[in-house]
Amino acid sequence: MATDGDGTGRRGFVRASWVNVLGNAVKIVVEGAAGVVFGSVALLADAAHSIADLIASLVVLVWGRSSYAEPDDTHPHGHARIEPLTALFVGSVIALLGLNLLYESAQGILYGVEVEFSPLLFGALAFSIVDMYLVYRYTTLINEALGSTALEALAVDCLNDIYTSVAAAVGILGVLLGWPLLDPIAGGFVSLLVVYQGVEIGRENVGYLIGAAASPEKRTEIVEALRDHPDVEGVHDLTVFYDGTVLEVEVHVEVDGDMPFRQAHDIESELVDRLRDLEEVGDAHVHLDPSGIGEWKESVDD
Template sequence: MDGDSNRREFARASWANVLGNAVKIVVEGAAGLAFGSVALIADAAHSIADLVASIVVLVWGRTAFDGPDDSHPHGHERIEPLTAVFVGAVIALLGLLLLSESVQGLLEPDPPEARLLLLGALAFAIADMYLVYRYTEYVNADIGSTALSALAVDCLNDIYTSIAALVGVIGVFFGAPILDPLAGALVSVFVISQGISIGRENLDYLVGAAATPTQRAQITDTLRAHPDVEGVHDLTVYYDGTVLEVEVHVEVDGNMPFREAHDIESDLVDDLRGLEDVGDAHVHLDPSGIGEWKDQPDRWHANGT
């Protein structure tokens, strides 16, 4: 899909998350307040922060699909992992709040009334978040957005926290209200872990982390496969947003015509840009044998020197 189509699909998925969280808040909050369920009120309250995160992704994340301009000559790709870092931080914070509430529930039990409407509200919340999760994943299968991926994880976390609340409410029906805070504590640890994982992954994108050895090897092999390439050195591969930027010196026959050298450079750039993780590539051609490579430990030359 092109940039405009991606932007539209991104907006639809973001709106689905905004509306899904808003409806969940209303249904769970009303039932929790009506029957004194701390579990439902807490689940609805933590969805308020999810709603804020969804709105931030909706408003801010679409900027990632803007092309280069005078103020951002390399495009806006880093906006997307920045929004994902925000979502990850929100998830981790919610996990900590949920853990605190669970511990409080263990120390000072306050079970709600045993009403079937509580089960109905939780069942609705779980179905609501599952549908939003599936739609977000469906859209993101074509887009590959880290921000939407973070929202999808957040939807799963919502489902888990609602299940924890459901276990607690069922415990009330069967005379075991302690199940509510116990389930909440277990889920909260998982939620915190997910938030930290999302944040760490996207921080790598933001700070321009280096490519993995496997990615570097794939890029080197692509360059070496060209019949006119005699050497490769000064290879630098790093993340610019969620895609890789490649900078490399390639050695070719120094006596070839300039136009032929230009065509080789264009071919190499196209080959690198065709790799799945590479966004852009900058290839500098050197005449073979001038010795720039001597201090490069990962330098490759066709004759093995």
């Protein structure tokens, strides 16, 4: 997640969350009304799907913005892990909704569906697709600067809403053409996609929550950033792990053991700043060792 600084990040997060809440609320009203009037199970199911999306959006709004809170006595390292926890909740909701849609699709294939066709059904679905696309575009636009996994999960959910609405439209077209079985078949394909995306969101954010290690490429980038400093003679005992959605770096760096203490302090500060400037790195802890004494646990540059 991007640092908040003057609170701009938190305000953007809250605005995007509110847009998702309102977008889902409007979609529920439009599709639910059309589904009730014309007996469309597809639209009612899509509206019910959006009720869970609305709940997820409210959770992100109320809970996720806490990740921007400053460190305090009870959370000295800040609240960064609240965001992946929120995203994990959204991913779980998406996966469960996908499984429910898959069940409903199987029921429709086995027992058939009954829908009274009306052009207004297409109108309601077209409105829902445009509504969710606009919410998706706004959410991704805001999130370009924030890098929020919670907002990313909401954006994925917006795309899922578009897919389910398209599937419902295919089903209604099938009713118009005399092939009502198209509705549950299309819904089945979409539900599998929804389950997959929900699982992927959950898998990514579990890694953030349990402090997963950085990739080998990121470790190499960190070592190179350290060794590029002219006073660094070696790097060892490097640990890079996720603290929430950002990386924390702990490393020992070898320098000339005879340099003045003040100079060593300045070098340490420069190295910490170098690491913090790297993408994804949130904080860094650098310990300076005199070169050549061989006390480290790991080999040089490991």
